[in-house]
Amino acid sequence: MDRRQFSVTTLSLLGAAANCAGEPLENGDDSCSVAVIGHTGRGDYGHGLDTVWRHLSKTNVACVADADANGLARELVKLRLDSVQGYSDYRLMLREVQPDIVAICPRHVDQHRDMILAAVNAGAKGIYVEKPFVQTLKQLDEVVKACRERGTKLAVAHRNRYHPVLQTIDGLLRDGQIGRLLEIRGRGKGDGRGGAEDLWVLGSHVLNLMSYFGGAPETCSATLYRKGRRVVKEDRVVGGEGLGWLAGDELHATYRFARGVTGYFDSVANDGTQNQGFGLSLIGSQGRIQIWCDDSPLARIFPGNPFGSAASSKEGLPISTAGVGKIEPMHGLHKRLYQHIIPVEDLLDSIRGDRDPICGLEDAGATVEMICGVFESHRLGRTVKFPLVQREHPLAKFG
DSSP states (O other): OOHHHHHHHHHHHHHHHHHHTTOOOOOSTTOEEEEEEOBTTTTBTTTTTTTGGGGSTTEEEEEEEOSSHHHHHHHHHHTTOOGGGEESOHHHHHHHHOOSEEEEOOSOGGGHHHHHHHHHHTTOSEEEEOSSOOSSHHHHHHHHHHHHHHTOEEEEOOGGGGOTHHHHHHHHHHTTTTSSEEEEEEEOOOSTTTTHHHHHHTHHHHHHHHHHHHOSEEEEEEEEEETTEEOOGGGOEEETTTTEEEOOSEEEEEEEETTSOEEEEEEETTOSSTTTTOEEEEEETTEEEEEETTOSSOEEEEESOTTSTTGGGSOOEEEETTEETOOOOSTTHHHHHHTTHHHHHHHHHHHHHTOOOTTSHHHHHHHHHHHHHHHHHHHHTSOEESSOSOOSOGGGGOO
């Protein structure tokens, strides 16, 4: 989807979401049945991926699966479902119910590939899946092939990617409001997960936005460190949340994007920033735009030469869909994004219009490529090109 289509689609969806939020569900023949997959103790139900459907018209949660019996019982109450609508085996649920939409909620990424393929094989028209998307590029290839062959629309829950303020920022860049775009700088939260875990869990949001502004990633050069020294094979560990191989408490990555801009991503464990770096900076010759992921307002502009002596004292102006320094006219915008209402509306619209979702296989897949590129570049000790030749996890091949 190009940026003009993105803008038109997003604005239309905002109107639709505003009209349907809070309305009772319609259970007529034109409603979409939704199956929710969670796993208590293994990623649970993500960040509200199970409850978003209650805010939309024409979506009906038909069933839920959870391998944990106590968790399933709680979720049935939460979703106001009868006991017969609960399953311990999501595969059985999908075969019996054959829902229109499947919400894949667990945060533990090692389950996503199998859940996605089961949903596709059950004939799902659409899938909404928690991030991180998949563990490896091999899994990505399998998911893309299955979805393309069956015509299933898949959207990944990178909420910030659906924010209409991105188009306002597009306009500011196009009009030269920060001069020439010199570079993009992104950071994770820099907490105890700093390094490889931060790259997957939080950096995926940042990398997704970096490629939105920079275009398709072309190359990556990166290095991983542990306690100040370069990571070696013996530093590998199996990460939590089903992330697979991880290594390092510090990383620095450089990307080159198709639009001719260079991007940098850094993550250092316990860096002392109190999570304030989580986001990205668009640094221009005459100003800087700072984006704070999941924040409201999402972005601020700091006019003037960002390298000038007075730059740090300039107060940033908030950016809304109405422009710089203007109050956001779209009531409840942040809440509707944070609750996944707008992303899910886009998924439903993509099914009706037979198009890719805003953050679908291509965009979310590029994010996985960028993450794996960090590990592959470090493993080989050189710059790597995208798409990567190595489709298994690079750290599994660490010699």
